[in-house]
Amino acid sequence: MKEVIAxxxxxxxxxxxxxxxxxxxxxxxxxxxxNRITQNMARDVTEINIEVHFGTRKGSxxxxxxxxxxxxxxxxxxxxxxxxxxxxxxxxxPLEPVKIKNIERFYEETLNLTPENKALSLRKxxxxxxxxxxxxAGLYTNGEREFAVYNSRGHEAYHKSSEVSFSIxxxxxxxxxxxxxxxxxxxxxxxxxxxxxxxxxxxxxKNPKEVEPGIYKVILEPVALSNxxxxxxxxxxxxxxxxxxxxxxxxxxxxxFNELVNLYIDPYSKVNPAIPFDGEGFPLGYINLIDRGVAxxxxxxxxxxxxxxxxxxxxxxxxxxxxxxxxxxxxxxxVDRGILVTRFWYIRYVDQKSITVxxxxxxxxxxxxxxxxxxxxxxxxxxxxxxxVLKNVLKLGKGKRVGVEYWGSGANYIxxxxxxxxxxxxxxxx
Amino acid sequence: xxxxxLYAMEILKGRGVDYADIRITRYNYESFIVQDLSPKxxxxxxxxxxxxxxxxxxxxxxxxxxxxxxxxxxxIAERALDIAKSSSMARGDFRVKLASEPVHVDKYLTxxxxxPFSIPVxxxxxxxxxxxxxxxxxxxxxxxxxxxxxxxxxxxFASTEDSLIETIIYTSNASYTAFAxxxxxxxxxxxxxxxxxxxxxxxxxxxLIENAERIAEEARxxxxxxxxxxxxxxxxxxPAHLSLTIHESVGHPTELDRVLGYEANxxxxxxxxxxxxxxFRYGSPLVNFIADNTLSGGLATxxxxxxxxxxxxxxxxxxxxxxxxxTTREVAPLIGEVRSRGSARADNFYSFPINRIPxxxxxxxxxxxxxxxxxxxxxxxxxxEGRGSYSIDxxxxxxxxxxxxFYRIENGKKTKMLKNVIYQSITxxxxxxxxxxxxxxxxxxxxxxxxxxxxxxxSAQMTNGAPYARFRKIRTGRGRR
Numbered sequence: 001m002k003e004v005i006a007x008x009x010x011x012x013x014x015x016x017x018x019x020x021x022x023x024x025x026x027x028x029x030x031x032x033x034x035n036r037i038t039q040n041m042a043r044d045v046t047e048i049n050i051e052v053h054f055g056t057r058k059g060s061x062x063x064x065x066x067x068x069x070x071x072x073x074x075x076x077x078x079x080x081x082x083x084x085x086x087x088x089x090x091x092x093x094p095l096e097p098v099k100i101k102n103i104e105r106f107y108e109e110t111l112n113l114t115p116e117n118k119a120l121s122l123r124k125x126x127x128x129x130x131x132x133x134x135x136x137a138g139l140y141t142n143g144e145r146e147f148a149v150y151n152s153r154g155h156e157a158y159h160k161s162s163e164v165s166f167s168i169x170x171x172x173x174x175x176x177x178x179x180x181x182x183x184x185x186x187x188x189x190x191x192x193x194x195x196x197x198x199x200x201x202x203x204x205x206k207n208p209k210e211v212e213p214g215i216y217k218v219i220l221e222p223v224a225l226s227n228x229x230x231x232x233x234x235x236x237x238x239x240x241x242x243x244x245x246x247x248x249x250x251x252x253x254x255x256x257f258n259e260l261v262n263l264y265i266d267p268y269s270k271v272n273p274a275i276p277f278d279g280e281g282f283p284l285g286y287i288n289l290i291d292r293g294v295a296x297x298x299x300x301x302x303x304x305x306x307x308x309x310x311x312x313x314x315x316x317x318x319x320x321x322x323x324x325x326x327x328x329x330x331x332x333x334x335v336d337r338g339i340l341v342t343r344f345w346y347i348r349y350v351d352q353k354s355i356t357v358x359x360x361x362x363x364x365x366x367x368x369x370x371x372x373x374x375x376x377x378x379x380x381x382x383x384x385x386x387x388x389v390l391k392n393v394l395k396l397g398k399g400k401r402v403g404v405e406y407w408g409s410g411a412n413y414i415x416x417x418x419x420x421x422x423x424x425x426x427x428x429x430x
Numbered sequence: 431x432x433x434x435x436l437y438a439m440e441i442l443k444g445r446g447v448d449y450a451d452i453r454i455t456r457y458n459y460e461s462f463i464v465q466d467l468s469p470k471x472x473x474x475x476x477x478x479x480x481x482x483x484x485x486x487x488x489x490x491x492x493x494x495x496x497x498x499x500x501x502x503x504x505x506i507a508e509r510a511l512d513i514a515k516s517s518s519m520a521r522g523d524f525r526v527k528l529a530s531e532p533v534h535v536d537k538y539l540t541x542x543x544x545x546p547f548s549i550p551v552x553x554x555x556x557x558x559x560x561x562x563x564x565x566x567x568x569x570x571x572x573x574x575x576x577x578x579x580x581x582x583x584x585x586x587f588a589s590t591e592d593s594l595i596e597t598i599i600y601t602s603n604a605s606y607t608a609f610a611x612x613x614x615x616x617x618x619x620x621x622x623x624x625x626x627x628x629x630x631x632x633x634x635x636x637x638l639i640e641n642a643e644r645i646a647e648e649a650r651x652x653x654x655x656x657x658x659x660x661x662x663x664x665x666x667x668x669p670a671h672l673s674l675t676i677h678e679s680v681g682h683p684t685e686l687d688r689v690l691g692y693e694a695n696x697x698x699x700x701x702x703x704x705x706x707x708x709x710f711r712y713g714s715p716l717v718n719f720i721a722d723n724t725l726s727g728g729l730a731t732x733x734x735x736x737x738x739x740x741x742x743x744x745x746x747x748x749x750x751x752x753x754x755x756x757t758t759r760e761v762a763p764l765i766g767e768v769r770s771r772g773s774a775r776a777d778n779f780y781s782f783p784i785n786r787i788p789x790x791x792x793x794x795x796x797x798x799x800x801x802x803x804x805x806x807x808x809x810x811x812x813x814x815e816g817r818g819s820y821s822i823d824x825x826x827x828x829x830x831x832x833x834x835x836f837y838r839i840e841n842g843k844k845t846k847m848l849k850n851v852i853y854q855s856i857t858x859x860x861x862x863x864x865x866x867x868x869x870x871x872x873x874x875x876x877x878x879x880x881x882x883x884x885x886x887x888x889s890a891q892m893t894n895g896a897p898y899a900r901f902r903k904i905r906t907g908r909g910r911r
Contacts, residue, residue: 030517031885033692036524040517041492042509043780043886045479059551062475064496077474084551086559090468115491115516123520130522137694139885169695176694243572244611345698346821350832350909351850353616358830358852358909360823362698381821381828381854383909426854426905428828429701 002158005048005068006150009075015052015082017094018075019151019280023047026111027143027163030118034135035126040115043143050075052082056091059084092302094151100283102159103273106144110162110186113142125195129170134202136195138168142186145409149281157281163409164189169363170198174430175208175376177201178343178363180223182403182411184273201342201364205376210427211367213380217338218422219331219368219397220389225321226402226414227344229263231357232386233319236289238300242308247355247387251295257390262322263290265313272401272413274318282314289319293390323399323415331397331418333371339424340366340373344382355386360428380424392420431498432596435588438482438503443590445511449485449528451589453736454498455779460547460580464558466566466573472555479779483737484510488525489517494780528759529770531739534593538733540600542629546580549630554578558606561642565608568646570653576606578633579625579879593738601625601729601891602632603879606642608649617849619649620834622670622816625879625891626727648835655836655849660907664811664839664900665853666804666866671833672792672896673876674817679857680712680719681787681894682883683826684746685773686755688785690764697883698824701857702752704765710752713861718793719747721756723772728789729877729891730775736783739772746790750862758785777888784884791875791895795867801898804866811839812851812906819852819909830854832909850909866900873897 006020024046031039048071049062059081063074118140129136141164148158166189167180177198181189220228240246265287267274277283288296297313305312332340342364350356361379368374397416404412435452442450456478463471479496480503491514493506562574581601588594603625610617621641626632667675682688683700691699702710712719723730723741734740737759746754755765756773774783805813816834823829836848855863877893 027886029886032520033694034524034690036522037489037517037520038692039492039782039784040490040513041494041782042513043494045494045496045780047477049473049475058469059472060474062473064477064479066497074476081472081474081551084555085469085472086552086555088468090466115513116519119516119520126520126522135691135694137691139695141886167695171691171694171699178695243609245572245609245616345824348819348821350819350830350852354910356910358819358821360821360828362824379823379828381823381830383830383852426828426830428823428825429856430823430825430827 002148003150005071009050009071010150010152012072013052013075014079015054017053017152019051019094019149021049022146022148024146025143027141028115030115030122030140032122033137035129037119037122048074050078052078054082056087057082057085058088058091090303094153095155095281097154098283100157100277103267103276105161105184105273107162107185110142110164110184111144113186121191125191134199135171136168137171138166141165147275155281157277159275159277161275161409165403166191166194168194168198170202172202172206175202175205176363177205180403182401204366204373205364208376208378211377211380213424213426215421215423217335218419219328219335219338219340220417220419221328221342222400222402222414222416223343224341225417226412227347228357228386228389229321229414231347231349232355235352235355236298238298238310239304241298247353248295248298252297253295255294256387257290257293258393259293260393260396261290261293261390263319264288265316265319269320272318272320272411274410278314278316282312284314284316287313318404318410318412320413321415324396326395326397328397328416331395331416332368332373334395334418335368336370338368339377340368350383356383357386358383378430379428381426382423383425384423389419389422394418394420431586434498434500434503435586437500438507439588439590441504441507442484447484447486447511447590448488449590450483451587451737452480452482453585453587453776453779454480455583455585457778458547458582462554462558462578463575464555464562465575466562467559469555472551477778481776481779482507482510483782484514485526486511486514487518489514489521490526491517492782526760527763529762529768531759531770533591534595534734534738534740536733537596539598540627542600544630546600546602546630547582557638561606561638564639564642565646568643568650570610570612570650571608571646572611573609574606578604587734587738589738595734595738597733599627599732600629601627602630604633604636604638608646610649610653613653615653617649617652619645619652620816621645622834623879625729625877626875627729627731628727651847652849655847657850657908657910658848658906662903663906664808664902665904666801666808666811666813666839666898666900668815668898669874669896670816670876671814672899673894674820675831676790676792676896677787677878677894678820678822679826679829679860680746681790683857684755685785685787686757686761686765689755690761693883696885701825701827706752708751708753711750711862712747712752712858713750714864715750716795716867717747717750717861717864718745719790720793721746721771721788721790723788725789725875725893727875728893730789730893735772735774736776737774739770739774741772744771756785756788761785775890777890781888784888786883786890787881787892789893792897792899794870794873794897797869799866799868801868801872804868804898804900805839805844806842807866808839808900809841812848813837813839813844814851827856829857851906852909853904853906855904860901860904863901863903864899865902868898
């Protein structure tokens with residue numbers, strides 16, 4: 001049906017070029033807190049965005065209506081706005097047709113999970129939490145997303161995926177624990193195991209002690225490392241580097257991180273399948289970003305690629321980092337004194353050029369002494385460069401998919417990392 | 431639209447629900463981004479649909495659709511009811527009981543002089559291009575980005591309690607940033623967001639072109655500015671900067687839903703717990719935080735919130751003492767309040783309304799004082815303008831802020847420009863260190879269009895205003911490692 005609408009719109013458009021984008025979300029969200037469901041919601045929305053080009057003038061209009069008359073009016077608005085838009089000196093025409101190899105990421109069974117099923121399984125967790133005197137809060141989501149792009153040159157890109165995500169925070173009197181899960185297939189989710197994981201962290205963290213800020217060896221679990229790497233990835237833009245605005249200016253070909261660090265894009269990866277095209281329908285392939293600590297390439301859009309004689313990469317949202325074989329328990333054994341971090345919170349750039357960020361630990365921070373978890377700690381603020389973190393990697397442990405919420409449903413695949421130095425700059429009261 | 435809203439309520443009244451409401455909402459957006467001389471985003475968007483919220487056996491269900499007709503309303507009403515029934519299976523002993531609210535049949539329209547959607551697109555884009563051209567003429571400016579956004583929200587709210595409220599809300603905003611590269615550094619300086627619920631007349635008053643060269647020059651000057659050492663210093667903060675400090679350290683911790691644990695998995699909880707109400711010294715006696723959803727031009731000034739509660743004005747902190755929260759009809763009764771403060775907001779027809787920060791401002795001082803007079807009484811300190819880096823823990827205690835422009839204060843005078851300044855404090859310690867405010871002449875209603883909260887995340891808008899204020903003995907340092 002999307003294809004038919006797009007074909008009609010492209011035919012009716014008066015533009016020199018037309019691109020039609022569809023984004024559909026059909027999801028069910030169950031939120032819970034205080035050992036009960038607090039919000040329970042079905043969302044079924046399709047957004048159609050029509051982009052019209054007259055020469056190098058461009059404009060777009062979007063609607064959530066599926067009524068064809070409304071879609072036609074949206075086309076008219078796009079034509080009108082494009083006609084009045086200034087010439088774009090950085091104009092690139094729509095993509096030429098190119099075949100995109102599909103990735104199977106759709107599991108019907110994920111959609112079959114009903115609000116009632118979810119309520120029943122959550123009720124068991126709520127009962128257990130109440131018996132143990134703790135409070136649970138979280139989000140349990142299942143559904144599907146479709147994303148499609150059609151243009152007047154005949155290019156088509158279509159992807160449909162199912163998704164299930166579950167995150168839970170177990171809150172005790174003075175400690176908390178957190179776990180998160182993301183997959184396309186509901187059958188891979190073990191709800192009890194997720195709850196147990198968060199519960200155990202909360203138990204381990206009871207009676208937290210205050211730790212003095214300073215430089216510590218750290219184990220960053222995948223969620224925590226993923227939180228940091230997003231700020232590195234946002235700087236991996238070829239144009240920003242060429243314009244001198246990024247840490248990566250002049251860094252290509254240079255060894256900038258520990259040689260354990262391999263960072264890459266690969267939607268066809270077995271550990272982390274992802275949507276195989278970007279927001280304009282550009283096919284995504286393997287992109288070697290960091291190879292054994294050496295900066296190999298940056299993300300480059302079509303305009304900048306043409307201007308600088310590079311190959312465009314598309315603009316992927318999901319990335320992977322090679323992991324190691326060790327379990328987190330094995331990594332803990334390697335640490336004489338250090339801190340294990342489950343999750344960071346409210347990370348923001350402090351200085352983009354050095355990729356220095358600040359943020360807080362949250363929901364499971366522990367002191368490690370003599371190869372064992374010694375006690376839970378109160379939370380701390382850090383000010384640290386992500387570059388330093390990757391320079392100071394000592395060992396990598398097993399990874400996992402960490403869900404990321406963008407226009408396409410997906411995840412980053414991120415290891416656990418043992419890092420020799422990490423700067424905690426101040427403490428808080430809990 | 432009105433008939434469909436009433437029809438939905440008639441269906442649900444006959445189904446034994448505790449309560450139900452519907453919002454039929456049409457959003458129109460115009461968004462423009464110009465990067466250097468290239469229009470990167472020239473987009474108009476319309477979202478139109480409805481969301482039905484049902485309270486059944488003390489538990490919520492919500493469903494929405496973008497097909498607005500009778501048949502779909504019947505279907506979605508049933509779906510919301512079914513989901514509420516599922517929720518009630520996992521509510522334990524808790525039953526949602528809503529605070530009472532008078533029945534309202536009313537209309538509210540943002541007062542505007544010039545409809546922003548009536549201004550030709552080329553006029554808006556040419557203005558942005560001119561701003562960028564001006565900034566790019568300044569030495570060492572390598573990039574210029576300018577933006578404009580306009581929103582119009584038309585909504586009908588109806589409830590099973592027979593409220594019927596029609597609202598039309600306009601929001602206008604423009605901002606821009608200059609990027610400077612040189613002296614082995616990169617710096618930015620922005621003409622920062624100053625959104626209001628107003629028409630295009632607001633954009634005309636901003637002085638966008640008039641300030642472009644100064645902003646670019648200041649970005650360039652930052653390249654050559656000194657970085658500070660770690661030091662405990664006095665701070666003088668401007669209203670644009672304080673709007674963010676207020677938002678993070680006062681607005682969020684006094685949202686009652688998070689105080690009560692509703693947001694523990696993501697947005698977090700709060701240190702400002704109910705037993706502190708009426709007793710806790712949040713700030714010095716000069717500190718008055720007023721919530722006011724009737725504030726002229728305020729981004730949360732919408733007549734009524736998204737569960738039909740009339741917009742109100744109240745104290746959050748009075749003479750330094752915590753005295754109030756922002757609340758919804760669900761959470762207000764949980765601390766014994768009889769009426770909601772009208773802070774339930776949803777970011778679209780397909781979202782469930784949640785407890786949001788109202789228009790919240792730091793009241794100006796009663797004594798006449800200028801920013802220069804605040805600075806005069808500082809021996810050694812830093813003056814900060816605008817927003818920069820910002821981060822706060824999930825209980826809203828430990829925070830760290832940067833800024834957009836910094837000057838050293840020495841012996842009562844602004845002296846050298848600084849860069850990469852950060853300061854760190856604990857919320858009540860910070861507000862208790864406030865010892866000077868400018869008067870109402872220097873008060874500004876700054877605000878936010880993209881305050882993120884909830885799961886799935888929702889974006890909300892609110893005004894956070896402030897005068898200039900002085901703080902004593904704050905830990906400062908440099909951001910770069």
